[in-house]
Amino acid sequence: MRKVENYVMGQWISCPDVEYVARNAVTGEPIAEVSSVGLDYASILEYGRKKGGTALRKMTFRERGQMLKNLALYLTERKEVFYELSYATGATRSDSWIDIEGGIGNLFSYASLRRQFPDKPFHVDGQTVHLSKGGSFIGHHIMVPKRGIAVHINAFNFPVWGMLEKIAVNLLAGMPAVVKPSEYTSYLTELVVRHIVDSQILPEGSLQLVTGPGRGILDPVRNGDVVTFTGSAATGKKLKALPHLLEESVPFNLEADSLNASVLGETVTPNDPEFDLFIKEIHREITVKAGQKCTAVRRIIVPEHLMEAVEKALADRLRSTRMGNPRAEGVRMGALATHIQRERLQKHLEVLADEMDVVFDGDREMELIEADMERGAFVAPKIFRNSDPFRKTAVHEVEPFGPVSTIMPYKSLEEAVELVAMGKGSLVTSIVTNDDREASYFTLEAAHLNGRILVLNRRCAKESTGHGSPMPMLTHGGPGRAGGGEEMGGIRGVYHYLQRTAIQGHPDTITEITQIYQPGASRPEAVPHLFRQYFEDLKIGDTVYTHKHTVTEADIVNFANLSGDNFYAHMDATSLEGTLFERRVAHGYFVLSKAAGLFVDPKKGPVLLNYGIEECRFTKPVYPGATIGVKLTVKEKISQEKRSPDDIARGIVKFYVDVYDETGDTVAAATILTMVKKRNQE
Structure with a gap:
């Protein structure tokens, strides 16, 4: 059994004292040992700051963007190697496409942003501010790369996308990173990083990898660094509240799993295309990545007179879904990433079952293809019904991170908004309706507790990227339970890794600093x-x-x-x-x-x-x-x-x-x- 190694301070390191044994999610066979015991995080972070940061800051935005493009092209040529190992995470080919090519797509997207930045190592932001009557004293803002390092702590569900979507942003900004993926699936992240290191496209020190649990990795974080975390809200809040992070004023971007919702508009009928779109979208969110997405639909909110129609249509579609070994012909739903995750999910299911009825149980109605339920980390889809969602509130508090969702009724669109809000902050909510007035009302009323809102109807369905797909040029994050953070977001995301500084002086001086002519200069x-x-x-x-x-x-x-x-x-x-x-x-x-x-x-x-x-x-x-x-x-x-x-x-x-x-x-x-x-x- 091989050891998953860490890439730090310019070398691959295999640590002793195995901390986790990674298993094939489909067969249960052990495939790799993972450990980060003994790593000197203070030296690792300082190496990135000095070695990687210095090299990146010498490059212009255009050069850094071209670097990302070259890396994206390089990884695209080798993507089949990543697909092959990704099967071990329980992912189907289409699941892996989201993770692997979605991650590479982020590199391409941020590479294209180089044209919106100057061909300089810094950025001039906004307009000139006139500070004096005679015009001899003005102000402006510049944005320079922070002199620290980004520490990215990622979840297990997207071992490739989780890394690439974050480093695309900090590298374009000119800031190095240490990536700590979940030890559960870090074997796939390690494979991608090996290819990145071999390419020699990135300056040494600009990307380091810690594959084990990484205990203590945040201890040497200091002012100038940036921490991002993707995972459970409980763990994220504990880390965000670490005293030295508060004392050092370290930005902490928290993107937490949330109780996302999808709402069927009250004007929709079962004969409308929107009804079919709604069922198709819910089905996709339950089965893709076996429901292991931070954006997955956990609450299905429908007009009360359509409850039975939605239950039947969704159950029929789930029955036709082939679940099992992702290598098998026709399989569209694989396993959870780990047996540990299956155990956690079972506990959440018990809590939900105390309050609600199961209206679809995949254990009884679906066949497992070319796999063993006990050996693999499989969980069949389950759909609950909550007929009284304002009183039975576990559905608004417990997130089952797997192929599980709950249908609940609403009497008016105002009630639908209230139910969405009971999730206390979501990454995304969708509404399916062809009535633009209905969509407008819902969006404006629900936006304050959502990071993203998708409006889906027959007019955009063909090209829609769907409920669960955050896009590189749009913000990914959300308020409240979702963490209150932002990732990606185009240029806005790059700004998180830059220090915005006001500069004041004579127009000649500000012209020289910014290399942009300022009114009043010579x-x-x-x-x-x-x-x-x-x-x-x-x-x-x-x-x-x-x-x-x-x-x-x-x-x-x-x-x-x-x-x-x-x-x-x-x-x-x-x-x-x-x-x-x-x-x-x-x-x-x-x-x-x-x-x-x-x-x-x-x-x-x-x-x-x-x-x-x-x-x-x-x-x-x-x-x-x-x-x-x-x-x-x-x-x-x-x-x-x-x-x-x-x-x-x-x-x-x-x-x-x-x-x-x-x-x-x-x-x-x-x-x-x-x-x-x-x-x-x-």
């Missing part, structure tokens, strides 16, 4: 013209000062004829009474178009194309007789990746366009984006 005249300079040569703050143009009524008429914009304020001087305008006013888009005519250098040069416009504002009316000029300033430079060896090396340059009149007042301001060729084409 604007040296560009020589040669900015459109004659390659990407590398352009300097933040350099400015083109154009010649001027006096606006005429003919300009307004000609632009109206060309654009088709005959809005009364431009064309009918007799209709201006009671408006903001004194007389006919030039089109805002004429002003912007004329500005382009003033600042563009028409000859062929490094500028390849106009890429777009941001933050366009028209701040003062321009009347015939006004004289306008333009200050075109290099605001920000963003390097782009070459998509192929033959691609043109280039970057995006943001130019600040300041259009002013004869009084010096700004009449229009915009940020334009241009694609500019690089001098170095390698």
Whole structure:
């Protein structure tokens, strides 16, 4: 029997004194010994902070994102090796797809976010804050990687996804991590990490692995570190309340198993597509991963007149489900991950059975395929009925972490919301209805106690990712019992690993720090013209000062004829009474178009194309007789990746366009984006 090893401080370590023997969830055969006895966690965490953290902070967001993409591609090529071992966790092929390819998908998703961050090791957040009347003192915010290490404590049910969905975020932010998966299934996590280490894609020290129970791993955590925990609410709260974590102000993200619900809308009838969608979705949440998902539906809330119809339809669908050895043909539901988990589930079932009736018992109505119920960690689906959910409340307090759910009635949508709230905070609730008003009412009333709400109907069903699937760009977490934390969430998730710092000073100084032109900073005249300079040569703050143009009524008429914009304020001087305008006013888009005519250098040069416009504002009316000029300033430079060896090396340059009149007042301001060729084409 092999030993599951730990990867710490640059080496694989096999620890003595076996702490756990992992068994095949299908056959019960022992497959690996697991231990983390004797690991020096203080040294491990410090190694990550210094070795991995230093290397990651030297990289830009773009480089870190590309690193994630390379890793995702590398793991995708080797995914079949992971699938093979995943069968030992009791997972079917489709269960493993969620875990393995879902986890790799998180890497791809966060890799794509690199384009929304600067090509710098830090991020500039928000807008300039003007702090003085004369403009010589301003403020801004920057976000830099924290100088600590992320400690991820993960649950047993997703040994691959649980790790990859977390490290994708901290690595993009520039922070190293130590991952401690559950010892129950860490043998699969170890296999994936071995391939990651062999790839040499990640800087050494940026990812370490503790496969055993990890007792004491949080003891050396200090200010600057981040702890995340996925698992039971009781354990998570104990860890979160550790005195030294509070004393050191260590962020602790808790994502706990919760009593999630799915609600069938009161306007749905058994003949509607939504009824079938509801049954299909509940069935999936009971059988996928054998119900071992933190997002699984534990409470099925339906209009009271549809209780019998839902019970019958769900029972019929469950009877047709083949449960057993996940390698067997046609099997759609496997085993629980461990025999320990089965024992825990049985205790919860006893509590629920004291208050409620069983309306579907898979032990009596389902056959086990090519497996032994005693040797394997199998539990057949069970559906309870709770006819009085406001008085029989165990269903709102006890979570059976397996293929178990309870059907309960409601008399009005207000009651449905109350029942959802009795779970005291959920990761996700879904409502199945084709009535958008019903969906709107329910969502707004139930949102305060849910991290996510899915509205499912015939119009989105084909492409819906389902009740139980958190998405990388959306927040995963929930209030109350669900832990009060957030994971993933796109850019918002990356911010958890960055320190947001306010900076104050002169616009020149803030421009130098942020490498983004700040209003009021110096604007040296560009020589040669900015459109004659390659990407590398352009300097933040350099400015083109154009010649001027006096606006005429003919300009307004000609632009109206060309654009088709005959809005009364431009064309009918007799209709201006009671408006903001004194007389006919030039089109805002004429002003912007004329500005382009003033600042563009028409000859062929490094500028390849106009890429777009941001933050366009028209701040003062321009009347015939006004004289306008333009200050075109290099605001920000963003390097782009070459998509192929033959691609043109280039970057995006943001130019600040300041259009002013004869009084010096700004009449229009915009940020334009241009694609500019690089001098170095390698």
